[in-house]
Amino acid sequence: MSLLTVDELTVTFGGRGRKESRAVDGVSFEVDQGQVVGLVGESGCGKSVTSLALMGLLPDKGVTVGGRAEFDGTDLFTMNPSARRDLRGSKMAMIFQDPLSSLNPVVPIGVQVTEILERHRGMKGEAARKEAAHLLDRVGIPDPTRRLKEYPHQLSGGMRQRALIAMAVACAPSLLIADEPTTALDVTIQAQILELLKELVDQEGTALLMITHDLGVVAGICDQVNVLYAGKAVESAGRRELFAHPTHPYTHGLLGSIPRLDAPRGESLKPIRGSINDRVAWADGCAFAPRCDRYEMGCLTGTPQLAEPRAAGHQVRCVNPVLDDAKAEEVPA
Amino acid sequence: MSLLELDGVKVHFPIKKGVLFDRTVGHVYAVDGVSLKVEAGETYGLVGESGCGKTTLGRSVLRLVDITEGSVVLDGTDLAKLPNEEMRRFRRRLQMVFQDPLGSLNPRQNIESILSEGMVAHGIGKNQEERREKIKAILERVGLPSNALARYPHEFSGGQRQRIGIARALVLEPDVIICDEPVSALDVSIQAQVVNLLEELQEELGLTYLVIAHDLAVVRHISDVIGVMYLGSLVEEAPSDTLYAEPKHPYTKALMSAVPVPDPEVEDRRERILLTGDLPSPANPPTGCRFHTRCPWAQAEKCATERPELKDVGGGHRVACHYTAEIASGELAPTRPTGIEAVTETEDALVKPAEGEAEVPAALLPADSTTKPDAPAVKEKVPAAAETPGDPAADAVAKDQDAATPEASGKGPAGTD
Structure with missing residues (x-):
């Protein structure tokens, strides 16, 4: 326990x-x-x-x-x-x-x-x-x-x-x-x-x-x-899994917003647009939807539930999660 | 010639004492001899x-603090010698974006009033209509709605306030913008927005930036050249890629290794150089190399007595260290612990836990402190730094050695400040 x-x-x-x-x-x-x-x-x-x-x-x-x-x-x-x-x-x-x-x-x-x-x-x-x-x-x-x-x-x-x-x-x-x-x-x-x-x-x-x-x-x-995000867990995973495969668009966005000391220079950052003030109530849909690049109609029909779309123990609260790693791997380790 | 050149800039703040005579009893050596060049269109x-x-250095460029010694040359004019009124007029060309976006905006002025104040002072725009038009254009450029004009700072979010601060600098069409921690008060997702905005503006308007920040990753991202400061002087300066690829000064190495990288693979592999203790007081800086009290590679000779100059080691890479070459070649090994033992030196107590008292883990109990042996590497530091005359930390250590708790000073003066 x-x-x-x-x-x-x-x-x-x-x-x-x-x-x-x-x-x-x-x-x-x-x-x-x-x-x-x-x-x-x-x-x-x-x-x-x-x-x-x-x-x-x-x-x-x-x-x-x-x-x-x-x-x-x-x-x-x-x-x-x-x-x-x-x-x-x-x-x-x-x-x-x-x-x-x-x-x-x-x-x-x-x-x-x-x-x-x-x-x-x-x-x-x-x-x-x-x-x-x-x-x-x-x-x-x-x-x-x-x-x-x-x-x-x-x-x-x-x-x-x-x-x-x-x-x-x-x-x-x-x-x-x-x-x-x-x-x-x-x-x-x-x-x-x-x-x-x-x-x-x-x-x-x-x-x-x-x-x-x-x-x-x-x-x-x-x-x-x-x-x-806005009072709810949107993603939960072991640290290696989370950083290797950020699956919620918010986590993905956060990692893209941070300048890394070991990343090659010249790449511009990919910020998340808007601010935390642009949100919807979790009861109505995904609070992150107004800032999300992967927004689709399903995002605003009720609270998204935690699911494990990628691996066991890697929980994500998103109806349209980032499942291809192509984008995530733009930044070489 | 460079657009902005600083040569041997010193800013010393007097420490006053006494009610009647206001004697100066010492100085805080906030900036102590900094020379650097900022090229037009670049980011330093x-x-x-x-x-x-x-920060003091940044403010001294704008002469918001008095320069004690040295020159600040912008486009051929030495700002340090300008009379106040001329300096005031010169400030149109040199603007500043401050760290705290809320604290640097007057809460009782609306945005139009905040942004037009500088324009009025510098005689830009014939009338308020003309100024308003210009402000609208700039607000749009920095990504604020045009209805912002009649609103007050508290109505905006942190990121928007920082945009207002940037707009305030931009309306005067400056040559150089000094950004003092422009993003440190912002959340990461917003930070990236502002960093990108600064980059876009530079590209469009050919601005020159002097960016002051504590976040090495942010600075490396936006700068062409980076200068690393320690206790009032530059210890290393290099093009930003070079600085990351091969940091030469021990302080830069330590700083780089301390910056967390959001990648567990990297975090697990890399080696940390942990420094002992905190920054010494700038009112009483160590003699010789300012960093020798905390430097893992500090040598008995030279380091404590001779102040190293910034020397060019090729490729625009300047380092202020006596032993740059020896450290780079691995000829000199660290003379002090750089791992966890630099943080806490109670390993002995931890490895051999005290006996008894069952309910509390032994390591947290008082190991008999009088018998606790000092780590040998630590012992060496004490004499080296106690030689430093006038170092209050060293004095304190000396005093404590006389007192009943000699083992307590085992950590050396580096940590006592």
């Missing part, structure tokens, strides 16, 4: 007289022990909201969460709040995108790290401080005992992200949710952080749910990839 | 990580 099973998760904002907006519209995926699962998509696709819903960090009012999410055999959405608080930060932990605004600016790093140790592992005083120093050392922060006394603004961006990771792994969680962990960082620092995350997964068997917009990051770290 | 790409001074 999977560590985390998410089934038809929906998140709706608004309601009570205000216009409803469905940020996540039926997302299902599974995360196994030691596996890295990616949620990829552009802004507004619902990837961050998914992670907040799983962690239970969405506000109580004005948000409706539907569907089911089972973690280690317990249903996250029906368990009582205090049990969920025990879970959050210990068994499942999260790394946020912006390390500066996720750390408390007026509290030293050490206090923020030991807080978790005190809450979940019952450590106190010197023992907690020692463990905190060890955690910082573990994630590659030099001179941890000094850093413990410092405030977030005294650390560089990469160091802050490391501190956040240290806090997330403080209780050896079985599931780590990383929401754009490297977006705010420079590429050389990004490479360091990604290596660190890989190492954590390899050595601790931590399951990692990686949320990112960067297909390059996905290609490097994820085992299983889910591509989201 | 400037890459580097945050804090390397690329």
Whole structure:
């Protein structure tokens, strides 16, 4: 059985007289022990909201969460709040995108790290401080005992992200949710952080749910990839399969839009036209249809279902998928 | 002659202290001697990580910051010496597209007002009708609906706002457009639209671009020549194909290897050069080669004492490294770890986990830190960099070595900033 099973998760904002907006519209995926699962998509696709819903960090009012999410055999959405608080930060932990605004600016790093140790592992005083120093050392922060006394603004961006990771792994969680962990960082620092995350997964068997917009990051770290568009998964496959045979026109378009460092120069990019604002409701048809080059009449007759038109385990939500690789192979590997 | 020539440009920001006398206690060496040439009709790409001074350099070309030293010559005129009013008039020929499309557009001005402001300032168009016609033509060119004129920035999406920014530069018919991170705030599908637009415009209007970006893949895609900046100076410059095919400077190599490629086959095969630590402070740059504190190939001689010049190695390829040839031939091996051990040096603790405490994986528990042996490769760095006078990181390390936690400084000063 999977560590985390998410089934038809929906998140709706608004309601009570205000216009409803469905940020996540039926997302299902599974995360196994030691596996890295990616949620990829552009802004507004619902990837961050998914992670907040799983962690239970969405506000109580004005948000409706539907569907089911089972973690280690317990249903996250029906368990009582205090049990969920025990879970959050210990068994499942999260790394946020912006390390500066996720750390408390007026509290030293050490206090923020030991807080978790005190809450979940019952450590106190010197023992907690020692463990905190060890955690910082573990994630590659030099001179941890000094850093413990410092405030977030005294650390560089990469160091802050490391501190956040240290806090997330403080209780050896079985599931780590990383929401754009490297977006705010420079590429050389990004490479360091990604290596660190890989190492954590390899050595601790931590399951990692990686949320990112960067297909390059996905290609490097994820085992299983889910591509989201407008709140629904449009394609889901193992990373090799996905990158070798992008089958949904959106995935295909995304890969065509990215300038590759190793591609021959002079080829112009093939962008996806329009923007995420040009979409139809999933209930009426494919949300991507207005931007799609392969649009046909069938696209707007009801929600397209996930199918496996190419290979087993490679799910695609499209009535007119890209099945010939000719186009995909214009960019040599 | 090149259209735009920068020669030894330096931009130093004073650090002030004190209430009454405003003493200058030091400088931030944001740009510290950059020379480059941009040919007419070409695109020059400037890459580097945050804090390397690329944005400041771009702004200094427009004199939005004061140039401390050096010259910026556009078409035979040295902009650094122009009086302010003449410089203002000169800016018609030099325009800028900013990074944050929303932040650089006044939310209370409509698009017509935003776009005509520059035209009024430079006396383009006899009256508003004439200007409006021109604006309409440009808006159409950049792919915005003509009803955009009466609308406000918040009504547009990110990609459209960036188009407005480009239109604002274009209405003045500039020779050179400086694009500061033109696509970094946009989603990838939109990014490609804007990149293509910039390329089309260049082809049609014969524009010259100075593109400043941190994304190496984007820069390589649109540039003819690329300059790589590190801590205020250029470390390497080459035609973009050459730079990708054979990066010579260790920093460029590391940067290239860190850029993720959306292809698992490539990702699995390639070798990463991971750098230790973060960028040193530009207020207190390392002596000698700016990169020697993080360079995997740093040598005991020269690197810490002598600042390398940009030297031509043939084919318009310029490199600022003392050991270019030796590194290329493989004669010099990296003196520092470049793999995962560069990121975390607690392998010993991981391989030999501490005993006891069952419910938590041992690797996350405090290995007795006082007995933790340092990796030998790491030990070497400490003396090398501690020689650096005035390096605050080095000082800090020295202090810590006196203190009770000598092993904590094992990572070397490169990582402490």
